[in-house]
Amino acid sequence: MKSLKVIKIGGNIIDDQKSLDEFLETFTKIEDPKILVHGGGKIASEMARSLDIPVKMFEGRRITDEATLDIITMVYAGKINKTIVAKLQSTNCNALGLTGADGNTIEADKRPVLKIDYGYVGDVKKVNFEIIETLISNNITPVFCAITHNKKGQLLNTNADTIATEIAMAFADSYNVELYYCFEKNGVLNDINNEDSVIEQIDSISFKNLVSEGIIADGMLPKISNCINAVNHNVDKVCIGKHDKLFTNKKGYTTIVK
Amino acid sequence: MKSLKVIKIGGNIIDDQKSLDEFLETFTKIEDPKILVHGGGKIASEMARSLDIPVKMFEGRRITDEATLDIITMVYAGKINKTIVAKLQSTNCNALGLTGADGNTIEADKRPVLKIDYGYVGDVKKVNFEIIETLISNNITPVFCAITHNKKGQLLNTNADTIATEIAMAFADSYNVELYYCFEKNGVLNDINNEDSVIEQIDSISFKNLVSEGIIADGMLPKISNCINAVNHNVDKVCIGKHDKLFTNKKGYTTIVK
Numbered sequence: 001m002k003s004l005k006v007i008k009i010g011g012n013i014i015d016d017q018k019s020l021d022e023f024l025e026t027f028t029k030i031e032d033p034k035i036l037v038h039g040g041g042k043i044a045s046e047m048a049r050s051l052d053i054p055v056k057m058f059e060g061r062r063i064t065d066e067a068t069l070d071i072i073t074m075v076y077a078g079k080i081n082k083t084i085v086a087k088l089q090s091t092n093c094n095a096l097g098l099t100g101a102d103g104n105t106i107e108a109d110k111r112p113v114l115k116i117d118y119g120y121v122g123d124v125k126k127v128n129f130e131i132i133e134t135l136i137s138n139n140i141t142p143v144f145c146a147i148t149h150n151k152k153g154q155l156l157n158t159n160a161d162t163i164a165t166e167i168a169m170a171f172a173d174s175y176n177v178e179l180y181y182c183f184e185k186n187g188v189l190n191d192i193n194n195e196d197s198v199i200e201q202i203d204s205i206s207f208k209n210l211v212s213e214g215i216i217a218d219g220m221l222p223k224i225s226n227c228i229n230a231v232n233h234n235v236d237k238v239c240i241g242k243h244d245k246l247f248t249n250k251k252g253y254t255t256i257v258k
Numbered sequence: 259m260k261s262l263k264v265i266k267i268g269g270n271i272i273d274d275q276k277s278l279d280e281f282l283e284t285f286t287k288i289e290d291p292k293i294l295v296h297g298g299g300k301i302a303s304e305m306a307r308s309l310d311i312p313v314k315m316f317e318g319r320r321i322t323d324e325a326t327l328d329i330i331t332m333v334y335a336g337k338i339n340k341t342i343v344a345k346l347q348s349t350n351c352n353a354l355g356l357t358g359a360d361g362n363t364i365e366a367d368k369r370p371v372l373k374i375d376y377g378y379v380g381d382v383k384k385v386n387f388e389i390i391e392t393l394i395s396n397n398i399t400p401v402f403c404a405i406t407h408n409k410k411g412q413l414l415n416t417n418a419d420t421i422a423t424e425i426a427m428a429f430a431d432s433y434n435v436e437l438y439y440c441f442e443k444n445g446v447l448n449d450i451n452n453e454d455s456v457i458e459q460i461d462s463i464s465f466k467n468l469v470s471e472g473i474i475a476d477g478m479l480p481k482i483s484n485c486i487n488a489v490n491h492n493v494d495k496v497c498i499g500k501h502d503k504l505f506t507n508k509k510g511y512t513t514i515v516k
Contacts, residue, residue, distance in 0.1 A: 050308075050309055051308055051309070070337055073336045073337050073340050073341070074332035074333060074336035074337050075332060075336070076336070077335065077336045077339075077340050078331045078332035078333070078334070078335045078336025078337065078339075079328060079331050079332050079336065081335075081336075082331050082335050082357055082359060082360075082405070082413055083331070083413070085357070085359045085360055086359040086407045086411050086412065086413050087411045089359055089362050089407060089409055089411070090409060090410050090411035094361060094362055094389075095359075095360070095361075096356070096360040096361040096389075097357075097359075097360050098354070099340055099343070099355075101340060101343045101344040101347055101353075101355075102340075102343055102353070102354040102355050103352060103353075103354040103398055104347050104352055131352075131354075131396065131398065134392065134396050138389065138392050140361055140389065147340070149344045149347060151347055151348060152348050153344050153345045153347070153348035154344065155340055155341070155344050
């Protein structure tokens with residue numbers, strides 16, 4: 001079976017030029033077919049402030065009104081996505097940037113209004129992997145930003161972790177898929193204040209134990225639930241940690257297996 | 259031989275929501291494989307003003323410093339391109355937005371500094387049509403914005419008319435290519451003040467006559483030279499006029515032939 005690596009980088013890498021350059025240098029050397037998914041970082045909020053558009057958050061999540069969606073589309077699909085694509089091209093990685101609207105690759109539903117109206121936020125409905133597969137079969141490296149659409153003409157701000165998970169799951173039946181989350185910590189830590197306390201491997205059973213012990217909690221809970229979901233849907237393994245360790249043979253990150 | 263239509267829309271369509279919607283409605287119905295190239299319109303200049311970035315022009319052409327390139331990348335590749343793609347997707351046209359960096363589809367050289375430094379402006383060097391052909395063979399409709407790259411990591415602001423011409427010429431040996439420029443006039447006019455004085459057909463010989471008579475002059479001269487260049491490089495025909503006439507069987511636009 002063919003191999004595919006799906007790699008998600010978060011805002012902390014995007015926001016730091018040196019980290020981003022280092023990551024892209026590592027990424028371009030990965031020989032397997034690969035897909036990059038990137039978040040947005042602080043640039044969108046800075047742009048909103050420059051344009052006097054208020055940044056509205058609820059429980060740490062951005063509320064996306066029309067003006068905010070415009071900014072997100074400009075920053076994520078324009079500036080960040082195309083800067084990454086151009087850099088990868090300079091190292092002979094044949095990158096091609098996408099939103100979920102492009103090639104109808106990712107359809108989403110606008111999040112229903114319940115307790116709160118998140119605005120133009122999408123929950124992924126379907127990854128149409130045929131076009132993505134056509135690209136990777138032609139040695140193209142898709143680079144997704146965190147925007148999808150509802151197939152009715154509406155772009156939707158969509159969580160980048162979820163996009164990475166959904167893409168990985170869409171390919172899991174026909175590829176050996178590995179999913180990597182690059183973030184600011186070494187991985188899942190036994191002691192949140194000790195970066196050396198990385199838990200090297202988590203499976204469905206140890207996950208439940210770690211949750212009941214309160215070691216996986218707060219923001220890590222949905223993140224690792226997402227990973228467990230992926231391995232339960234045929235994704236071969238999910239790794240989470242710092243980008244400078246994940247793609248070497250070094251230890252120092254967390255692997256989630258079934 | 260297979261057919262291909264390359265269609266360029268200018269800023270006057272982008273700037274007017276009603277015109278853009280009407281155009282996209284017409285565009286989506288074109289059954290042949292098709293490629294859309296769009297200019298930028300006034301949105302980039304408005305954004306620059308909102309961000310207090312001075313708009314610098316020389317002889318009607320934008321000077322693209324780093325801050326301006328950022329804005330252009332955000333507005334052209336982000337807001338405009340993705341809005342068009344999402345709208346086309348809603349009418350079942352499987353659009354996919356691109357800069358020349360994406361898939362390394364269009365390489366350009368940074369314009370050399372002579373009398374004036376245009377900054378990050380690119381002159382097209384090469385259209386790599388293989389990836390574009392892979393897309394259209396898979397029923398994808400490429401939507402290009404007016405940005406290319408130099409393959410060394412630098413995005414470059416590039417004239418949309420030229421991009422359309424270069425794409426058309428790249429396909430001309432293997433496809434029956436028709437190239438359409440949608441702009442704000444009915445076509446080439448015998449009397450610049452009379453929209454009913456459209457010259458219906460121009461070939462290389464009548465072009466020279468019209469230039470020597472001063473009927474093709476000023477901004478029309480480079481535009482029509484571009485068209486003549488295209489038909490001299492195997493593009494089957496080039497049409498120029500208003501979008502609501504070009505794709506009907508109505509008369510009222512100019513066709514340029516060899």
